[in-house]
Amino acid sequence: MIESNQNIVVFDIRTVDEYNAEHIKEAIPMPLSKFLCKSCLQSILDSYRDKEIILYSNNGTLSKKVFDILQRDGFQFVYSINGGLDAWKNANFSLITKEHSCDSKDYSINGKDITLQEVERAIEQKNANWTAGYTSVSNLSYEEKIAMLGDMDMYIPNGDVKEISYNGKLPEFFDWRNVNGTDWTTPIKNQGSLGTCWAFATVACVETVIHIFDGYPWGCDLSEAHLIWCSTGNKNFYLKQYGLPDETCFPYYRGVAGQECNTCPDWEKRARKIAKYGTVPNDVFSIQKALVKYGPLFTTMDVYSDFYFYNGGIYSHTSGGIVSSHAVAIVGYNNKSKYWICKNSWGTDWGENGWFRIKYGNCDIGRNTYWYSANHDPMEPCNPTPYDGARNVDIFTMLSWTGGDPDNDTVYYDVYFKKGWPLTMDDIVSYHQTNTTYNPGILEKDTIYYWRIVATDIHGDSTIGPIWHFWTEDTSSPMIEIVKPQQGYMYKDGGRTIKQIPFPWAAVVIGNITVEVDAWDNNSGVNRVEIYVDDTLKITLNKKPYKWLWEDKSGRYNVKIVVYDNAENFAVSEIKVWVFNF
Structure with missing residues (x-):
């Protein structure tokens, strides 16, 4: 069926060596690394989007992972062989083996x-600045190495990338393992x-930011198992909303997959939360600012086969194919030698006692980076006077204003004040004061002032x-x-019919009319409008519209309008009116 149907394609996602040993007829070798490479998805796999794709691995585990990746990338017709090649062989379906293969192509890659x-040899040839040796991993x-990593897009929540603000000059070297001793x-x-x-990368960051918030490193040890087996949805939101209990509440057992949420009954009372989190732009300067300002950063990188042999030094990829993506915590940097200092989760028998250094930009490190903080922002200044x-x-x-801080921290206030618009961040008049009042001096009359407070x-x-x-x-007087x-x-007709007349010194009204007045004041505002006829007050209007129905006998009248603002400044306007009532 596969041979005769041009719309079906079979991908063997095992290593190329395994493919060369045996594979399903007409299957195309497509190692897992191709699916973890975003550019590969576009340049290689896009041509198969309209095909029915069948995936298989040794036992079906990895093919299910690739199935999820392709589904998220928009591939609609994807299938995974349940049980993988093991199930295929148990069903006595035919295979192409190495001794029977007529294919002379060499698909070998550096990998397993x-x-x-x-x-x-590659380190020496490329003059790389790190050493290799046998490690715990x-x-x-190859299957075990892949299992230690993962498709990070499955776990990393989307977030808005915002510029990191930082006051002051960054140090040339920084390491959270040694800040002033x-x-x-x-x-x-x-x-x-x-x-x-x-x-583990997430918890490594959160534990340290809790130390920073509490003011001393007291040995915070949070439960990774709780985050893995008990949290739902956006992991960062879960940390903010619910937090994590200590390790003894739900210990992590290495190698035990698919556990239930077997956390302790009082975990909510024992949990520590973060106050906020954010996404860091993928550039060295932004990552450094976030690292110094907030604490260790969650980030992802690509892992190549040579990384498992890392014993020390400044790592850079020298040999071997990509295995998968990986999450670590950045804890420091060195600008002189241009490397990050990172915390891994492979035990102390790997790397530099479990830590490693890696060149800026190598292995696409920093492409998904998050900061965390246990500190709440100061309260928004309010209740101005x-x-x-x-x-x-x-x-x-x-x-004066009202301020404060949810954590009862000392708050410093910057005051910005200016006559007229616009008010900018250059209009600061007081810097880092602790009291919530400010004396601007003697102000000008009839003037609008703008001001704001920034709390830190x-x-x-x-x-x-x-x-x-x-x-x-x-x-100043109001306008009328x-x-x-x-x-x-x-x-006439109640003022609905209007006709111009040849004498401009008076108005003529036949019958009655609704007197209409427009009044405004750009400072204190209009307080009231008074309408007089021959110096007799007829009505006081306190809000718009300023209208009054005037009905009177025939005669010659003087109509006077007096407008008062809220400072009791006033303006007067008068008009002569001849009224004819038959």
């Missing part, structure tokens, strides 16, 4: 069978044979308050316009 000698089978990190752990590196939009404010006023806690986290504004004492009646016009 790379040796220590090959790695050492170098002699694992203090080691803020926690001991190296061993994830064993499970693909749980994402959880004068209140926002206040009018007729005394020129000797004192500014002792950890350097800030909250920018809203922009407020107010008007000072109003000494008599809309109806107007001089030089005749009105």
Whole structure:
């Protein structure tokens, strides 16, 4: 069926050596590394999007992983052979073996069978600055090495990438294992044979940021097992919403997959939460700023076969094919030698006692990087005095506001104040004061002022308050316009019919009319409008629309409008009106 159907393609996702030994007829060798390479998905696999793709591995485990990858990438017709090649052989289906194969192509790649000698030779040839040797993971089978890693896209939540703010100059060298003589990190752990590196990298970061928040490294040891088996949905959101209990609440057992959430009954009381998290842009400067500001960073990298032999030095890929992606914690950097210092989760018998150094940009390290913080931002400044939009404010006023911090940290306030718009971050008038009042001095009358407060806690986290504004004492008169009646016009039918007349010094009204007034004040605002006829007050209007139905006998009248603002400044406008009522 496969031979005759051009719409079906079979991918053998095992190693090429395994493919050469035996494979299903017409199967195409497509090692797992091709599916973990995003550029490969586009350049190699895109041509198969309209095909029905059948996947197989030795026992079906890896083919299911690739099935998920292709499904997320939009491939619609993907199938995995249940039980893999083992089930195929048990069903006595035919295979192409090495001795019967007529295919002379060499598909061999550096992968499973790379040796220590090959790695050492490549290091010497490329003049790399690291040493190789046998480690606790170098002699694992290729399947076991893959199982320790994973498709990080399955575990990494999407997030908005925002610029990292940092005040001051970054040091040329930084290491959370030695900040002025203090080691803020926690001991190296061993994830064993499970693909749980994402959880260990996450917990490594969170443990240290809790140390930083608490002010001393007291030995925080959180439960990776709880994060793996009990959390649901977005892992970072879970850490913020629920947190993690200590390790003794739910210990991690290496090599035991598919566990139930067997955490302790009082885990919520024992849990420590993060306050916030964020995504770091993938560039060296941004990663360094986030690292120094917040603490160790979760990140991902590609793992090649030679990485399992890493014994020390500044790692750079020299030999072997890509195995899969991996999650680690960045804890430091060195600008002179251009490397990151990272914490791994393969135990202390690998690398530099479990740690490693890696050249900037090597193995695509930093492509998915997150920061965590146990510190809450200061409260947003609120309750301003004068209140926002206040009018007729005394020129000797004192500014005040309400602040604070959820963690009871000391808060410093920067005051920005300016006459007129716009208010910018250059308009700072007071820096890092601790009290919540500010004296701007004697202000100008009839003027609008803008101001805002930026609160910063002792950890350097800030909250920018809203922009407020107010008007000072109003000494100017309001504005007034008599809309109806107007001089030089005749009105009848209640003012609905208007006709221009030849004498512009008065208005003529036949019958009655609705007097309409427009009044405004840009400072303290209009308080009231008074309408007089021959110096007799007829009505006081306190809000718009300023209208009054005037009915009177025939005669000659003087209509006067008086408008007051909230500072009791006033303006007057008058008009002569002839009324004819028959």
